[in-house]
Amino acid sequence: MAERLRLDWLLELGRQRDWSNFERELALVNRGDDLQVRCYALLARAMRGERVAPEARGLLVNPPAYGEACAALMAQLAQTGQLSQEELLAQLRLAGEMGATGPSRRIALLLGASDTRAAQAVDVPAVAMARGIGTTRAEREIYLVALGRMARTSLRLASVALNKNSDKLTAEERAIGWANVALAASITLSPEAHDYWQRAEGAPLTNFQREWKTRMALRRGDWRTVAATIESMPTPLRDESGWVYWLGRAHVAQGRREEGEALFRRVATQNNFYGQLAMEELGELVTIPRPPRRPPRPKSMRSQRCRPCARP
Template identity: 65%
Template sequence: MPTAPVAAPAPAPAADTRADDDNFLLLREAARKNDAAGTNALASRLPPTYPLASYVDYYRLKPRIRDASAEEIREALRRHEGTAAAELLRSEWLLEMGRRRDWAGFEREVGQLAGSNLQLRCYALLARASRGEAVAQEARGLLLDPEYYGEACAALIAQLVQDRQFSEDDLRWQLRLAGEADATGPARRAAALLGASDTRAAQAVDAPAVAMARGIGKTPAERAIYLVAIGRMARTSLKVATVALEKNSPQLSAEERAIGWASIAHAASIKLEPEAYTWWQRANGIRLTGEQLQWKTRIALRRGDWKAVRATIEAMPPNLRADSAWVYWLARADKHEGRTAEANAAFERIASPHNFYGQLALDELGRQVVAPPPAAAISADELAQAGANPSLQRALKFYALRLRAEGNREWNWGLRGMSDRQLLAAGELARRNDLLDRTVETSLRTRTELDYAQRFPAPHLDVLHPTAQGLGLDKAWVYGLIRQESRFISDARSGVGASGLMQVMPATGKWVAAKIGMDNFVHGMLNDLRTNITLGANYMNMVLENFDGDEILATAAYNAGPSRARAWRGVLDQPMEGAVFVESIPFSETRGYVRNVLANATNYAAVFENKPQSIRTRVRPVQPRERTSILP
């Protein structure tokens, strides 16, 4: 990728520049390995004028964060004040001060950083608790995701137990959360604080059959561990879990039985089992986790039980209830109950052309998605100002080194506090440097001045249009999918091996190539833009035909595989509202994917057709019928 921040071609890098870049990459790797001697030696080879000098200091100090003097760290922070690298260094230093329980230093340096990092927030509460402050209520609102607790949040829980700010009920709640999140370490720690066996708690998470075979136990803590095992077993075998819970119910309290049924209902909901609705009713009256509340709501939606939909959404914590999905479905419950004014007020709060539920809300209000008029062109001065932004310059350097994650961090740092016009100028800068993903993400931050040419770009139209037209495919849907799959990064590669603009898997590419008579196909061809579009568009057409033209099912199949989409459809015995089907897709990734693709496609159609669009033309009732599959 070009490194120049303007459209003019960059000069060829000099030999010493290439050597500096090589040394920087070695420095980064040495820091990753915590090689203090190596980072010090490599950092000394790089000149103070190196474009990424702030990261040179960061990588040099990171392996020595435990031993470096406070003055040395402060000097680096002063030298690079206001940069993303300084924030990274300060975060590392704060975590080290938290581990050392240096609360005076921690609170002197933390500033606004405590709000952006779970571990730092836990240390901030721990610092206050160490002075005798009551922080339990704040901690309960924070400690909801054991997978990311680390030492900081584990220490906070232990301190709150020691100070008697956390009760056994709090610890049993943490044990439930750990079991749900498959977080063995936090489960061990919660059990130990309860005075129970941490080994048995680990077995409940990792080997539930073994834990269940040990018996239900005699103490509330042991029974809590047993219920974790029931919930984990339900993910594998609902039958084994339900039989065990029913057998041991006489030895459980009413609350414990309800907790067990909630875990079973949760697992059954994810599997779209019909018994889930009944099992949720057996869990009435207890506190549910955030995930359980959401799945209970989804099952109520599938049953058309609007009373339960309302009750469960209203039981959600405020941050979850404010999500546009649950604002929308609560408004739908209002509408079902004849509370039209309340429903319309809620729809108005989230109505927006920019996302799935915003578009559905627009539809409920009788409005459609309309592409705004083109934004005023970016001037040369505006573009030059963007190109002179130091953070954006560092980001472009990272992209040139093929360090996309670091580039994205720097790019996002540089966008802070920008006006709409400055954001659009930065988006144009990204476009001129062939970084369409940054163009899209940057333009999405504008508040009043919307540029759909940036938000919904349509590159490679000379290749995609004839391909889509020849297959009879809606190019708005194709572009909506590409925007979600790769954000137009032509050399994108996923962790599972999908490649290119349309993120085609090698096995899928080979299968589609054979179907369309592309005899010379080899995996490397997936990186060729024309081949990638040809194979991806043909596969989209195949899944669309296989699912009777249903864009919901075809989009889900493209992401999760046709067999899963067939299975989700296969449990239907009557047509289901499309939005309900989408909301109850078992995989969270696929659920979000389908939402985004369909919302994207609606916006692209507004641009391509130059007329208002309704997402309802794509979110139609999903039918249970399916013809014989031709897909793997």
């Protein structure tokens, strides 16, 4: 409880921009996983002129959780040139993909675009699409967000609209549009998903898109695409046991057994589903974990039985 109170106090100090007290209290925190506290910590350093963009990029991956802290950090980095326009556009795509209306509005303003139109792209995509693709890069990105949101409801309408406006978009923008449509098709396991992913070749993908592209390639047995897409994932995602296992399977399927077995050994010791699959690939038996060396003492068992239940 004391830790939670300290985190709440840190959020208040951050909102007040009281950086001296914020950093003093921050040094006393044991748990450093609160996203907004971490954003305020980077904001404090950024306002002293430090370059914190590399660390910020690792944090700014979940727009619905940004709150005031991460929004302020992004604004500061944009104003000082530590975040490029391309990075802000990527943030706008991410916010749209996750249905985060508030962050979409704030990022649109940082790009000099209409926050109302950005909100419409997320919440009422048909209205945003009816207004056309716009003229600036940010306006076209908002249109592509609306296209992806529309595809969640109607793949046909989204694909028709993208084909109709294809000549008004750059090659990269067209690829981004097809990636948005492909994601919606993949979530519903639509048979058209493979064709859409092919059209999306060269698009900068979000982590969610990479995961779904990989799943659809797995369904087709397309091991080359499975390997390429997993290897394109950022390290924290690529190191998850499931993707390590499937990358190993992709290597084995393509005749690179030694590389595949090296990956299986990385996860075979983990006591989870993919760890067991990796053990099977290595020819090892899946066994019940060993019992503790020393059984619990009767005294400790009695103390647990006697412990009263917590009252609501």
